[in-house]
Amino acid sequence: MLAWRCARKTPRHVNIVPIYAYLLWLTAFGALTSVLGARGVYVSEQILKTFPGFWLLSVTIIAAVLPVVMFPSVRVGLRQIVDVTPWHWFAYFHGLRIAALGTAYKTMIGEFPAYFEYFVGIPDLFFGISAFWIARRAKRSELTERSFLLWNLLGVLVIVPLAPILLQLGLPGPLQVFTSVPDTRATLTYPMSIAPVFGVPIFVLVNLWVAWRLAERR
Numbered sequence: 728m729l730a731w732r733c734a735r736k737t738p739r740h741v742n743i744v745p746i747y748a749y750l751l752w753l754t755a756f757g758a759l760t761s762v763l764g765a766r767g768v769y770v771s772e773q774i775l776k777t778f779p780g781f782w783l784l785s786v787t788i789i790a791a792v793l794p795v796v797m798f799p800s801v802r803v804g805l806r807q808i809v810d811v812t813p814w815h816w817f818a819y820f821h822g823l824r825i826a827a828l829g830t831a832y833k834t835m836i837g838e839f840p841a842y843f844e845y846f847v848g849i850p851d852l853f854f855g856i857s858a859f860w861i862a863r864r865a866k867r868s869e870l871t872e873r874s875f876l877l878w879n880l881l882g883v884l885v886i887v888p889l890a891p892i893l894l895q896l897g898l899p900g901p902l903q904v905f906t907s908v909p910d911t912r913a914t915l916t917y918p919m920s921i922a923p924v925f926g927v928p929i930f931v932l933v934n935l936w937v938a939w940r941l942a943e944r945r
Contacts, residue, residue: 745798825852827852
């Protein structure tokens with residue numbers, strides 16, 4: 728939708744087709760990760776014994792970032808989308824992070840690791856709540872470019888680097904620190920696996936995307 732809107736508002740010499748291709752690629756990748764999660768691949772012994780390492784999350788980062796690095800036309804399109812999209816649209820997108828309420832509930836009933844919820848889930852939930860306040864201010868033109876940039880960087884910091892580290896330290900292997908059950912295998916069990924393997928990296932990358940463009944303009 729953002730790409731289509733961008734195509735209508737940008738000069739005709741800007742080729743928006745690479746962005747459609749890029750977003751279709753991300754959609755296909757997201758579908759693939761969902762299928763793998765549903766089949767229990769992420770909690771299989773074959774996968775778990777390959778840890779330590781953050782390679783599982785890195786696959787999504789590479790899949791999303793590599794086309795941006797390789798193709799200038801994709802970068803041009805991403806710049807154009809940020810330039811013509813109202814800030815409150817991006818803020819409302821991050822409002823979806825209130826889905827962290829689900830992990831809060833699972834923690835209360837003993838199905839989700841408390842240490843992960845305290846240090847990652849709750850901060851992410853508060854960031855999702857703040858998105859509605861930010862969207863309201865952005866809609867009223869009460870936000871400066873600098874403040875919106877900093878808010879997006881905050882959206883990164885509530886996840887990186889603590890979430891990947893805690894994810895690793897709660898998984899079976901030589902680096903396991905948190906051994907009580909449930910451990911972070913709960914985050915890799917479907918449908919929860921959609922969040923760490925695809926959803927959360929996309930939220931973080933959208934934060935970085937907007938912050939990158941705003942910083943570039945400044």
